[in-house]
Amino acid sequence: xxxxxxxxxxxxxxxxxxxxxxxxxxxxxxxxxxxxxxxxxxxxxxxxxxxxxxxxxxxxxxxxxxxxxxxxxxxxxxxxxxxxxxxxxxxxxxxxxxxxxxxxxxxxxxxxxxxxxxxxxxxxxxxxxxxxxxxxxxxxxxxxxxxxxxxxxxxxxxxxxxxxxxxxxxxxxxxxxxxxxxxxxxxxxxxxxxxxxxxxxxxxxxxxxxxxxxxxxxxxxxxxxxxxxxxxxxxxxxxxxxxxxxxxxxxxxxxxxxxxxxxxxxxxxxxxxxxxxxxxxxxxxxxxxxxxxxxxxxxxxxxxxxxxxxxxxxxxxxxxxxxxxxxxxxxxxxxxxxxxxxxxxxxxxxxxxxxxxxxxxxxxxxxxxxxxxxxxxxxxxxxxxxxxxxxxxxxxxxxxxxxxxxxxxxxxxxxxxxxxxxxxxxxxxxxxx
Numbered sequence: 001x002x003x004x005x006x007x008x009x010x011x012x013x014x015x016x017x018x019x020x021x022x023x024x025x026x027x028x029x030x031x032x033x034x035x036x037x038x039x040x041x042x043x044x045x046x047x048x049x050x051x052x053x054x055x056x057x058x059x060x061x062x063x064x065x066x067x068x069x070x071x072x073x074x075x076x077x078x079x080x081x082x083x084x085x086x087x088x089x090x091x092x093x094x095x096x097x098x099x100x101x102x103x104x105x106x107x108x109x110x111x112x113x114x115x116x117x118x119x120x121x122x123x124x125x126x127x128x129x130x131x132x133x134x135x136x137x138x139x140x141x142x143x144x145x146x147x148x149x150x151x152x153x154x155x156x157x158x159x160x161x162x163x164x165x166x167x168x169x170x171x172x173x174x175x176x177x178x179x180x181x182x183x184x185x186x187x188x189x190x191x192x193x194x195x196x197x198x199x200x201x202x203x204x205x206x207x208x209x210x211x212x213x214x215x216x217x218x219x220x221x222x223x224x225x226x227x228x229x230x231x232x233x234x235x236x237x238x239x240x241x242x243x244x245x246x247x248x249x250x251x252x253x254x255x256x257x258x259x260x261x262x263x264x265x266x267x268x269x270x271x272x273x274x275x276x277x278x279x280x281x282x283x284x285x286x287x288x289x290x291x292x293x294x295x296x297x298x299x300x301x302x303x304x305x306x307x308x309x310x311x312x313x314x315x316x317x318x319x320x321x322x323x324x325x326x327x328x329x330x331x332x333x334x335x336x337x338x339x340x341x342x343x344x345x346x347x348x349x350x351x352x353x354x355x356x357x358x359x360x361x362x363x364x365x366x367x368x369x370x371x372x373x374x375x376x377x378x379x380x381x382x383x384x385x386x387x388x389x390x391x392x393x394x395x396x397x398x399x400x401x402x403x404x405x406x407x408x409x410x411x412x413x414x415x416x417x418x419x420x421x422x423x424x425x426x427x428x429x430x431x432x433x
Contacts, residue, residue, distance in 0.1 A: 039068070040069075041314055041317045042069075042070050043069060044073065064324075069321070084304070089132070089307065097309065097310050101308065101322075104323075119302065134307075136325045137344060138302045139259060140297055140300045140361065141259050141297070142258070143256075144255065144256045145255045146280065153174060160285050161363075168224065172231050180251075180254065181252065181253045183228075184234075184255065185235070187238065192395065194257060235253040249280065282355070287363075295363055383424075386423075391416075
């Protein structure tokens with residue numbers, strides 16, 4: 001072999017090694033992989049194998065029988081597929097741990113436009129214009145109302161984009177003497193939590209770890225809630241765990257503010273149990289909002305985002321899984337029954353009675369979804385439970401006239417701060433062990 005030829009072969013081999021090294025840092029995958037591919041993928045999932053198989057595994061294996069799916073519950077083993085909460089998604093994205101799905105979802109075959117644009121926009125904004133994960137479902141709340149009760153008293157139905165104050169004014173119009181409340185709420189404290197969320201109020205200043213409720217904003221909320229309570233616009237019922245006793249289900253309450261899962265766990269469950277004896281004539285409008293932004297719901301969130309690990313051993317097979325659970329075929333199969341969350345492909349929402357299901361997904365122009373939920377990270381869970389009890393007791397004291405609103409707010413701050421300091425001290429000792 002001539003020296004010149006040997007020289008060129010050496011150059012070619014060197015270039016081959018160089019190109020191989022470069023390509024290994026950015027794996028490329030096809031939109032549609034071979035359905036007969038032999039592969040094993042690992043999925044980070046902590047919900048248990050039985051639940052995983054029921055939700056995803058069995059359907060995926062039916063289409064890809066040669067892809068073995070194994071569940072792991074840690075990140076140290078670098079799982080191929082990651083199931084992440086919204087905060088986790090952001091953290092992994094910032095650390096460069098997620099595969100850029102724009103390489104494959106630009107293909108028209110995936111029909112990204114069939115997914116709710118509000119949900120996709122939130123992920124794109126967090127990804128600085130790119131998508132690194134896809135959520136097959138999301139969650140939101142809406143205002144359920146009993147059409148027959150509104151018709152009975154010739155009261156206009158609630159409408160999309162109403163504020164909490166407007167909803168409570170509507171609830172006041174139902175006659176007290178007939179025993180049919182306007183709005184069902186489990187407690188005064190629950191109503192307060194819902195209203196403060198709409199106004200983006202925070203009970204705790206997490207920077208200084210100070211309870212801050214003795215403010216004009218909270219005083220206004222207390223006045224509104226106590227006025228509604230005094231006028232008996234509220235149907236307060238501490239739920240006993242049985243859907244059939246729910247005041248909205250029994251027709252004793254004209255309105256109820258609930259998550260989408262209320263359909264599956266309450267309305268449809270009782271309907272299946274009672275059959276033709278169940279005659280609730282209901283519908284929904286969008287969740288109450290703050291007057292400063294009537295077009296955006298504060299109750300929307302994404303529970304799980306499916307992403308491909310940038311270090312996945314088999315990126316193509318991992319993408320097949322993520323694509324499948326976010327695709328039309330999967331949505332079609334699940335469209336035959338209601339689920340606990342809303343399909344991101346909203347054309348496939350279960351709606352056998354032709355209700356206004358768009359109320360759950362027509363107002364996802366989020367103003368606060370991108371704000372980190374890390375607000376709760378440093379607050380002990382045990383404190384949150386105790387604080388809820390403090391707020392509830394002070395609201396009740398003000399409702400029966402034992403305390404003024406000002407006195408109740410002062411007491412909440414004092415009692416709440418004592419409890420928070422105590423819990424933080426205990427947490428510090430525990431973490432120091």
